[in-house]
Amino acid sequence: MPKRIRTNYPGVHYRTMRRIGGPGLEKVYYITFYRAGKLHEEKAGAQFRDGMTAAKAARVRGDRIEGKRLSRREIRERAKQSEKWTISRLWLEYRNRNPQLKGLSTDGYRFRLHLEPQFGAKEPKEIVPLDVDRLRLNMSKSRAPQTVQNTLELLRRLINFGVKKHLCPGLNFTIQMPKVDNEKTEDLTPEQLERLLQVLDETPNVQVANMMKIALFTGMRRGELFKLEWRDVDFDRGLIHIRDPKGGHDQTIPLNDPARELLEAHPRTENPYVFPDPKTGGQRSDVRKAVRNIKAKAGLPPDFRGLHGLRHVYASMLASSGKVDLYTLQRLLTHKDPKTTQRYAHLRDEALRKAANVVGEVIGRRRHVSDENVRPVLK
Numbered sequence: 001m002p003k004r005i006r007t008n009y010p011g012v013h014y015r016t017m018r019r020i021g022g023p024g025l026e027k028v029y030y031i032t033f034y035r036a037g038k039l040h041e042e043k044a045g046a047q048f049r050d051g052m053t054a055a056k057a058a059r060v061r062g063d064r065i066e067g068k069r070l071s072r073r074e075i076r077e078r079a080k081q082s083e084k085w086t087i088s089r090l091w092l093e094y095r096n097r098n099p100q101l102k103g104l105s106t107d108g109y110r111f112r113l114h115l116e117p118q119f120g121a122k123e124p125k126e127i128v129p130l131d132v133d134r135l136r137l138n139m140s141k142s143r144a145p146q147t148v149q150n151t152l153e154l155l156r157r158l159i160n161f162g163v164k165k166h167l168c169p170g171l172n173f174t175i176q177m178p179k180v181d182n183e184k185t186e187d188l189t190p191e192q193l194e195r196l197l198q199v200l201d202e203t204p205n206v207q208v209a210n211m212m213k214i215a216l217f218t219g220m221r222r223g224e225l226f227k228l229e230w231r232d233v234d235f236d237r238g239l240i241h242i243r244d245p246k247g248g249h250d251q252t253i254p255l256n257d258p259a260r261e262l263l264e265a266h267p268r269t270e271n272p273y274v275f276p277d278p279k280t281g282g283q284r285s286d287v288r289k290a291v292r293n294i295k296a297k298a299g300l301p302p303d304f305r306g307l308h309g310l311r312h313v314y315a316s317m318l319a320s321s322g323k324v325d326l327y328t329l330q331r332l333l334t335h336k337d338p339k340t341t342q343r344y345a346h347l348r349d350e351a352l353r354k355a356a357n358v359v360g361e362v363i364g365r366r367r368h369v370s371d372e373n374v375r376p377v378l379k
Contacts, residue, residue, distance in 0.1 A: 001015070002015040002016055002017055003015065004030075007029075007054040007057075008054065009054050009055065009057065009058035009061075010058075011031055011032045011033055011058075011061050012029060012030070012031055012044070012054055012057045012058050012061060013029070013030055013032075014027040014028060014029045014030065014047075014054070014057075015027070015028050015030070016028075017046075019046075019048060019049075020046070020049060021049065022048060026046055026047040026048045026049070027046070027047040027052075028043065028045075028046045028047070028052075029043075029044040029045055029046075029047070029052050029053075029054065029056075029057040030042065030043055030044060030057075031044050031057055031058075031060060031061040031064065032061075033061055033064060033065050035064075035065070040064075042064070042071050042072065042073075043072060044056070044057040044060045044061070045057070045060075045072075084123050085123060085124075085162055085167045085168040086120065086121055086122060086123055087115060087116075087119040087120055087121075087122055087123075087124070087127075087155070087158060087159075088116060088120040088121065090124075090158045090159070090161060090162045090167070090168070091111050091115075091116075091158055093161075093162075093165075093167070094157075094158055094161050095107075095108065102244065105285055106285075107154055109285065109286075110147075110150060110151050110154055111154060114135065114139060114151045115135075115151065115154065115155055118131065118134070118135055119131070119135075119155065123168060124159045124162060124163075124168050124169065124170060124171055125168070125169050125171075125172075127171060128173075129173050132152070132155075132175055132176075135151070135152070136148055136152065136178065139151065140178070145178045145179065148178050149177050149178050152175055152177055152178075153177065155175065156175050159171060186304055186305060186308075186309040186312040186313065187312060187313055187316045188300070188304070188309075188313050192298070192299070192300060193313065195298045195299055195300075196212075196294075196295075196298040196300060197213075198298075199294055199297045199298040200212055200213055200294065203294060203297075205290055205294075206266075206267060207267075207275050207276075207278065208275075208287050208290040208291065208294070209294070210262055210266050210275070211225050211275045211287065211307070212291065212294065212306070212307060212310060213258075213262055214259055214262065214263070215307045215310040215311055215314070216310040216313060216314055217256060217258040217259040217262065217314070218240065218253060218256070218259050218314065219253075219311045219314035219315055219332060219333050220240070220242070220253075220311070221245070221307075221308070221311060222287075222307040222308060224242050224245055225274075225275060225307065226275065226283055226284040226285065227243060227244070227273075227283060228240075228242075228273065228274045228275065229272045229273055229274065230268065230272060230273075230274055231272065232274075233255065233263055233274070234255070235255070235260065235263075235264070238254060238255045238260070239252045239253070239254065239255055240252065240253050240254075240255050240259070242334060245334050251334045253331075253332060253334065254332075287306075287307070288306070291306035291307065292306070294306075311333075315329060315332075315333055315341075315344050316344060318332070318344075319344035319345075320350070326338070326341050326342070326344070326345060329341055329344060
């Protein structure tokens with residue numbers, strides 16, 4: 001190792017070494033300084049290759065002491081780290097390549113809340129089954145199985161995207177998804193429904209109250225309510241146009257009398273959205289806190305899912321009436337698969353069974369009357 005030669009600047013010295021990439025020799029400058037009681041020696045740069053001088057090296061030393069500059073080693077590590085396809089980097093690439101993807105904003109919310117804290121800095125190859133088990137367990141304490149499943153599915157989708165695009169290797173294990181009961185059909189008793197309507201009439205949050213009423217009156221999904229614009233409400237023809245629904249193709253549903261009356265009286269400004277976000281004026285993305293407060297005041301079960309639950313109540317009321325066949329119910333709910341509507345079949349069957357029993361009741365009454373009209377024969 002060549003001899004150290006001091007300069008006129010404190011903590012700056014150089015060594016004369018063979019020049020890389022050219023003939024002859026050059027000075028390679030080094031700096032020394034103390035941090036947290038420990039002496040550090042770092043290379044500042046070479047005379048020709050980096051254009052380094054003693055004065056520049058002194059400025060580098062001052063920045064390092066004040067924490068304003070990274071060391072050359074730290075810069076190399078940062079550059080190496082930036083080349084890694086971490087889960088966070090995969091998410092950014094996935095989002096940028098799929099800007100029009102349905103549900104992207106919801107995926108972003110799930111990523112920031114659940115995936116980024118635990119997996120953001122990791123490459124897929126660094127993830128082990130225990131990491132996924134911990135996420136599943138922690139989420140299960142406060143989140144519904146469907147939310148846990150959607151989050152794990154997003155993690156799997158991002159990794160599969162990276163593998164498909166040859167950006168990174170995949171996992172060496174399979175992510176186990178929690179079982180979800182998609183057949184859950186929520187309903188409210190007449191007393192619960194009456195209490196809820198009373199709370200909705202009294203709450204000062206008119207926007208959320210009316211949104212919940214429209215869910216009850218029309219069976220619209222939460223996302224459809226968030227995206228609903230005034231141009232989608234056709235008062236003249238009595239229709240609500242649902243754009244880009246879950247089923248894929250645009251749909252129209254009837255604007256029934258309760259929904260018409262509510263929307264005609266609903267506060268309306270120049271904002272295109274019927275239920276705009278109160279802070280940004282744009283499309284809403286969440287109403288859970290407001291819905292949770294309304295549910296609590298109405299004394300509804302904690303597991304009743306607010307807007308989605310009211311969609312089930314709407315469907316259950318129609319099916320229980322016995323006046324709506326399952327095909328019509330499927331059209332009203334905009335179900336793509338008729339099997340999804342079958343969950344309400346038992347309600348319609350029960351309504352028809354009760355209707356059929358009316359015949360028996362009528363015949364029974366007629367027999368009772370006939371028996372009374374038969375007088376005994378006196379011998």
